[in-house]
Amino acid sequence: MQRPNSHAIFTRAKEIMPGGVNSPARAFGAVGGEPVVMDRASGAYLFDVDGNQYIDYIGSWGPMILGHQHPAVVVAVRAAVEKAFSFGAPSPGENELCELIIELVPSIEMVRLVSSGTEATMSAIRLARGYTGRDRIIKFAGNYHGHVDSLLVAAGSSAATLGVPNSPGVTAGTTQDTIICRYNDPANLEEIFAEHGSTIAGVIFEPIVGNMGTVIPTAEFLQTMRELTWKHGALMICDEVMTGFRVAVGGAQQLLDFTPDLTTLGKIVGGGMPIGAYGGRKEVMQHVLPAGKVFQAGTLSGNPLATAAGIATLKQLRDQPPYEKLEQLGAQLGDGLLAAAQAAKIPASLTRVGSMLTLFFNPMQPTDWDTASQSDTTRFARYFWGLLNRGVYMPCSQYEALFISAAHSPADIQATIAAAQEVLAGFGEK
Ligand SMILES: Cc1ncc(COP(=O)(O)O)c(C=O)c1O
Numbered sequence: 001m002q003r004p005n006s007h008a009i010f011t012r013a014k015e016i017m018p019g020g021v022n023s024p025a026r027a028f029g030a031v032g033g034e035p036v037v038m039d040r041a042s043g044a045y046l047f048d049v050d051g052n053q054y055i056d057y058i059g060s061w062g063p064m065i066l067g068h069q070h071p072a073v074v075v076a077v078r079a080a081v082e083k084a085f086s087f088g089a090p091s092p093g094e095n096e097l098c099e100l101i102i103e104l105v106p107s108i109e110m111v112r113l114v115s116s117g118t119e120a121t122m123s124a125i126r127l128a129r130g131y132t133g134r135d136r137i138i139k140f141a142g143n144y145h146g147h148v149d150s151l152l153v154a155a156g157s158s159a160a161t162l163g164v165p166n167s168p169g170v171t172a173g174t175t176q177d178t179i180i181c182r183y184n185d186p187a188n189l190e191e192i193f194a195e196h197g198s199t200i201a202g203v204i205f206e207p208i209v210g211n212m213g214t215v216i217p218t219a220e221f222l223q224t225m226r227e228l229t230w231k232h233g234a235l236m237i238c239d240e241v242m243t244g245f246r247v248a249v250g251g252a253q254q255l256l257d258f259t260p261d262l263t264t265l266g267k268i269v270g271g272g273m274p275i276g277a278y279g280g281r282k283e284v285m286q287h288v289l290p291a292g293k294v295f296q297a298g299t300l301s302g303n304p305l306a307t308a309a310g311i312a313t314l315k316q317l318r319d320q321p322p323y324e325k326l327e328q329l330g331a332q333l334g335d336g337l338l339a340a341a342q343a344a345k346i347p348a349s350l351t352r353v354g355s356m357l358t359l360f361f362n363p364m365q366p367t368d369w370d371t372a373s374q375s376d377t378t379r380f381a382r383y384f385w386g387l388l389n390r391g392v393y394m395p396c397s398q399y400e401a402l403f404i405s406a407a408h409s410p411a412d413i414q415a416t417i418a419a420a421q422e423v424l425a426g427f428g429e430k
């Protein structure tokens, strides 16, 4: 595949943006080479500035669950554009989106819209601290909650991929109240609560991890977290920025049947527009300004274009749920990729929840960051480039989840498996 226009644009981009990108996850840092510069998207496909077509398994890192340019979302955004780009004043779309979130996400009684997932998690932990009057937050190694200073410790996603799980610029003072725990380790959680229980404001976690590749929690881990937070008066803060409306219409909390105190949302809730949200029990949410005293604000919060895209997306997910189809496509792809690795005698494992999955170049199915980080990332890079050059656009890191959309077809999945078979079979060759 030739990409001369991509090359020219990215060469200039590197002069004017750090690393040529506006988010490190898309920089191909872990796989080498230059990122592809995109021109447009439609359904399950991306088209680059050289006219090459790709089957898209990133979906803008999760939001595009309906596929790109879904007609209902396009119509809604067009109608919103005709009215206003931003009000900075209350608008009916905010009510409608918040009503939908409350209807669909079981634990949310009241919600505040923000502009990104990072803002959602940052605001949720501030609320947990303001509500409990305590300082400490527990987070899990390999989980990622955006670039909130106090949560950029042992962080997953591009922080782990690019080797800065603890970023320079984040002071020791900022993170002194963050306690790191092993994911899927109830005993570790018990130890931490035994030692610090009365000072812990909340536990923030990815209910199904996507940011160290897909890692699935045990029921015992979630149950222990729920019991310990109740017992010690801390809040259970479920970061569903990635899993919300993805693994089920009510998110991971519906699928795995637990009730957190606070939930953070992003990605799908804005249908591809910049948005985030946090919500939970009314009694807790009433502490947010101006109802309460915990400060949180945003010039573009509840932006009408973003709410229009979010409303159209959530209505579609509620009224024509794609989850059965996504499960079938996910099973087809997951089984096919694992079989391709096995046929090529490459040590690998596959983790999947519905349309979110990871082929790990690791014979052990990872359960935490210690096991996930033992994956063969050199092999992953070769696999990634092999697929990209065959028109399959996968996340450019072993430590990111792959997403399928409702616009993918069994034929797209079959073509992807065929490409993976070819790439992986070639691994034995010199
Ligand atoms: C679980 C999780 N939380 C929070 C975030 C931060 O969201 P954003 O990138 O919109 O700030 C992300 C993704 O980046 C995420 O995957």
Ligand SMILES: N[C@H](C=O)CCC(=O)O
Pocket: 023, 024, 025, 026, 061, 144, 157, 158, 211, 242, 400
């Ligand atoms: N893993 C991240 C979000 O889920 C990737 C998106 C980004 O940081 O650009």
